[in-house]
Amino acid sequence: MRNRLTFPFSGPLRLLGQALVATAALLLVPAASAAQPTKIVLGYQALWASGGDIFETLRHTNILQLYGFDATFKTFTSGPPLGEAAVAGAVDNFYAADAPVLRAASRLPGSKVLARSHDSRYAIIVGPDFHGGITDLKGKTLSGLFGTTVFPRAIRQITAAGIAQPFQQIHIINQDIPEAAASLQAKQIDATVTWDPTEEKLLRLGYRSIYDSKPGENFGWIGLTGSWLKKNGDDAAVRFLEAWVTAAWWASNHPDQARAWFAKTSGIDPGLLAIADQSDRYLRAPVPDIKTYDFRIDDQTIAGSQAVIDFLVQQKLLPQRIDVKQYVDSSYIERAQQNIRAGKTPDLSAIKVVSP
Incomplete structure (x- = not known):
């Protein structure tokens, strides 16, 4: 005859015993897990x-x-x-x-x-001595961070303004944001593509924008x-x-x-x-x-x-x-x-x- 697990009580006490066993089993599982x-x-x-x-x-x-x-x-x-x-x-x-x-x-x-x-927002920022607008970047040095989205968006705006071959008509170099700002201030470049807060900082120092991005751009x-x-x-x-x-x-x-x-x-x-x-x-x-x-x-x-x-x-x-x-x-x-x-x-x- 097969042995069976039996409870010594019946009715409500038996149900209580089963509940206690189940609760004890749950307590064995770490609550924090x-x-x-x-x-x-x-x-x-x-x-x-x-x-x-x-x-x-x-x-x-x-x-x-x-x-x-x-x-x-x-x-x-x-x-x-x-x-x-x-x-x-x-x-x-x-x-x-x-x-x-x-x-x-x-x-x-x-x-x-x-x-x-x-x-x-982003902008193409030029020094105080720069004269003209986007089309006057021909023959100038422009810096941008090539791996960003801002850079190609700016280049597309330059193309739309009439510079059909920007990489041939402008000297374009790859610079990170802090390096580009320092280069602009040292007059080693003529313009840079940048964004806030560097953009606003340069504007307050007397630099100006020749292109401002549109809302949502x-x-x-x-x-x-x-x-x-x-x-x-x-x-x-x-x-x-x-x-x-x-x-x-x-x-x-x-x-x-x-x-x-x-x-x-x-x-x-x-x-x-x-x-x-x-x-x-x-x-x-x-x-x-x-x-x-x-x-x-x-x-x-x-x-x-x-x-x-x-x-x-x-x-x-x-x-x-x-x-x-x-x-x-x-x-x-x-x-x-x-x-x-x-x-x-x-x-x-x-x-x-x-x-x-």
């Missing part, structure tokens, strides 16, 4: 406003913790080195204008561009690497985007504090950062209702980015064409924004500053 924070290494640009305000908010408040993340941060001077760090596995995200993000994402299988990060993108997405899953990516929108809301409604943090990181005067914030739809003035925030990348933006990529290929600045649509996936930010609008995210009143 299901609540372990998701680790993420975030890279951002210390010389690019206004997205820096949002990253500093993530860094100095408990927003990422509220969404279940354990984050570390690394800063870079511009998008191309940040992208290289992502390719090398040193950071888990992409954060730059469209072209550098796409360059990096295309080298990492499974990587995705998830959302717009912020609006920004320049912007940042956020993406995550394929390895991070594979390890942590789609839901974690959605949570990260929820945290991003929440940080944008906090920065919008606490602008002085967000700028003060970014000023400390960048070494840039907060007044210059305030000017840069005027280019962003949510940072130029407080936007109290978080449910109105929208960071989706629309079809028109994708088409514009594809035109930039195709221009880079045509100018032999990119070895092969990248299909932008293949990498942009707006479903994540749509889910994140739906959750925020439905009140399925942490209470905004729970946000606290955790480091000065």
